[in-house]
Amino acid sequence: MKNWIVSEINKDEAKRIQTEYGLPPILAMLLQIRGITKREEIEDFLQNDSVIASPFEIKDMKKGADRILSAIDNDELICVYGDYDADGVTSTALLYSYLETVxxxxxxxxxxxxTEGYGMNKGAIDILAEKGVKLIVTVDNGIAAVEEIDYANSLGIDTVITDHHQPTGKIPNAVAVIDMHQSDCPSKYKMLSGVGVAFKLVMALEGENCDVSSLLDNYSDLLCIGTVGDIVELKSENRVFVKRGLVNIQESDRAGINALIETAGIAGKKITSGNVSFTLVPRINAVGRLGFSGKSVSLLLTDDENEAMSIAKQLNEDNNERKEIEKNILMKIDEMVKANPHITNDRVLVIDGEGWHQGVIGIVAAKVKEFFGKPTVVISRDGEEAKGSGRSVEGFSLCDAVFACSDLLTHCGGHPMAAGLSLKSKNIELFRQRINEYALKQENMPFNACNIDCRLNPALISVQLVEPLAYLAPYGAGNPTPLVGLYKMTLSQITPLSQNKHLRLQFKRDNSTVSVMNFFTTQQEFPYKVGDVLDLAVTLDINEFNGQRNVSVILKEIKPSVLDTKDFLQSQRNYEDFKLGLNLTNAQITDLLPTREDFAILYVFLRKSGGYAYPIETLVHKLDYKLSIGKIRIILDAMSELSLIEVIEGINSAQIRVSEVSQKVDLNSADTVIKLRGMQ
Known part of the structure; x- marks a missing residue:
């Protein structure tokens, strides 16, 4: 369950935008909600597809470009030193292909x-020195490579750094350090990805009067994939890169991208930032996660269609292997949670296992975070050493939390929503303790949020209403797909589709009927029944089929209309605080402590139902909101202690089995109830 938050709308300001710029009402409203209200902001957001600021605004750009041009003139061997993710791979392909062209x-x-990890390393520098490299140009890395660049200098190799990560200390002694996040860098826009910085370098190499539009024609496909893959905000220059890139990918003459599209099964479909993010980027990333990123660069550089198809098929297989590895780790975590449910009570979940593939633990952390609604760090142990990757919820800076434990770590880095770390395996338990101590000190630890742009009367849904939303695309970080709230909708029909893999749900309100797609949910997993009154968070799009255009309504979140999500989540936290042994307020104790009648309500329901096989949180709805989720969990714990029931709860499933009991039991004798009463 997420905390549903509806954005505040300034209706007068939205009306002004609508009138002044002649925009459709829904577009004006969404621009106002997203803080795009001034003329230059609106024009840049809606119309700009080619204006990019001068690269020479960035500190050291001229120094870096001059050194590279000198190397070209003197036929010095230049090495583009990249990274293994989609941003690093596209950065490498872009700069290398440009250098080859000139x-x-x-x-x-x-x-x-x-075997090497992220960034520069001395072993790699030795290899490059043996090959006769005289200049290294880093892309998507380098800002933290102080020792490595000193080592390269000692071997007579110059370095030009291009990076977009935050400096964490001393700036390397390179010929040029091109990173907008240096405190003395005057560039106005600083949120570029690594491939965006590489493109700015190419602009600088072309000179003050470079033809930006032609460069975008040549490289915006790579810019798009890297920018979307690195999840940087899709505003300003990044928005230009992705806008142009989506068109370029759709009409691509790059053999590798065409092969990737074909093997991914999206040939002939409209290319959006969504299918770049969820279809193309994972395939490029998968090969890096499994250790062979060079294949991805080769794919993006080759002109040979047969070679491109061969590599694309391999990337597809690698992606399937990555999914299988990820699935296996999630299954192991599911088993851990079932065996030790207390581990999910922490404010920050820290889950570790031996030999988990380090290339996928970040993806696993994101999925666990999404299910439990909590910041999550997944750690892979390799004997005495361990590496971890974490994902956070909006409003809790995971990198700050990790940095607060830096004395336990051998390496750490990241940003508010994600972090990476290394540590000794023996320190994992202490790290878990310390990061949770940090989290407990934070006032108003945020709940995972479902941010809804606006409420919408279902009677207004039409092709004409939805069409203007296309002007907001491309969607991504900083510019999410609009999420619309449909409230007090009565469920009237449930239809399984694709052999029960998906559901089509029909809802009614007043005289309006809306058909909603709920993907990857079976009828058995869907906890609601016809007649339930529910709130829906949905996305709206235009679907074209056989010449007909209709509105496609996709379900993202669902909850009972009477449920206050913040109260629900606070009750869940009250229960967790109790299980953690924290001091509770009188209000928390009152929320949790059940009466005999409360026990009876839940026990009778479970007996009549023959147990329960839906998420525990849905019991609140099934019991007509007579009990809070915190109280339900206390009762379940007490009944488990008294052997009345057996509860098995994992990541995405729950099972309550009712035991056969031959004699009466004293509910107040359960340890949980005794402990809770003792806190009054």
Missing amino acids: GANAMYYIPSRE
């Missing part, structure tokens, strides 16, 4: 995630 003596190097 006749540079160039090569590229991608470190292995498994």
Whole structure:
């Protein structure tokens, strides 16, 4: 369950935008909600597809460009030193292909995630020195490579850094350090991805009067994939890169991208930021996660269609292997949660296992975070050493929390929503304790949120209403797909589709009927029944089929209309605080402490139902809101202690089995109830 938050709308301001710029009402309203209210902001957001600021605004850009041009003139061997994710791979392909085009003596190097890790390393520098490299140009890395660049200097190799990560300390002694996040960098826009910085370098190499539009024609496909893949905000220049790139990918003459699209099964479909993010990027990332990123660069550089198809098929297989590895780790975590449910009570979940593939633990952390609604760090142990990756909820800076434990770590880095770390395996338990101590000190620890742009009367849904939303695309970080709230909708029909893989749900309100798609949910997993009155968070799109255009309504979140999500989540937290042994307020105790009648309500329901096989949280709805979720969990714990029931709860499933009991039991004798009463 997420905390549903509806954005505040300034109706007068939205009306002004609508009138002043002649925009459709829904578009004006969404621009106002997203803080895009001034003329220059609106025009840039809706119309700009080619204006990019001068690269020379960025500190050291001229120094870096001059050193590269000198290397080209003198036929020095230049190495583009990249990274193994989609941003690093596209950065490498973009800069290397440009250097090749202008006749540079160039090569590229991608470190292995498994054996070398992120960024520059001395072993790689030795290899490059043996090959005769005289200039290294980093892309999507380098800002933290202080020792490595000193080592390269000692071997007579110059370095130009291009990076977009935050400096964490001393700036490396490179010929040029091109990173907008340096405190003395005057560039106005600083949210570029690594491939965006690489493109700015290419602009600088072309000179003050470069033809930006032609460069975008050549490279916006790579810019789009890297920018979307790195989840940077899709505003300003990033929005230009992705806008142009989506068109370029759709009409691509790059053999590798066409092969990737075909093997991914989206040939002939409209290319959106969504299918770049969820279809193309994972395939490029998968090969890096499994240790062979060089194949991805080769795919993006080759002109040979047969070679491109061969590599694309391999990437597809790698992606399937990545999914299987990820699935297996999630199954192990599911087993851990079932065996030790107390681990999910922490404010920050820290879950570790031996030998988990380090390339996928970030994806696993994101999925666990989404299910439990809590910041999550997944750690892979390899004997005495361990590496972790974490994902957070909006409003809780995970990197700050991790940095607060830095004395336990051998490496850490990240940003508010994600972090990476390394530590000794023996310190994992202490890290779990310390990061949760940090979280408990935070006032108003946020709940995972469902941010709804606006409420909508279902009677207004039409092709004409939805069409203007296309002007807001491309969607992504900083510009999410509009999420619309449909409230007090009565469920009237449930239809399984695709052999019960998906559901089509029909809802009614007043005289309006709305058909809603609920993907990847079976009828058995869907906890609501016909007649229930529910609130829906949905996205709206236009679906074209056989010449007909209709509105496609996709379900993202669902809850009972009478349920206050904040109260629900606070009750769940009250229960967790009790299980953690924290001091409770009188209000928390009152919320949790059940009466004999409360026990009877839940026990009778379970007996009549023959147990329960839906998420525990849905019991609140099934019991007509007579009991809070915190109280329900206390009762379940007490009944389990008294052997009245057996509860098995994992990541995405729950099972309550009712035991056969031959004699009466004293409910107040349960340890949980005794402990809770003792806190009064």
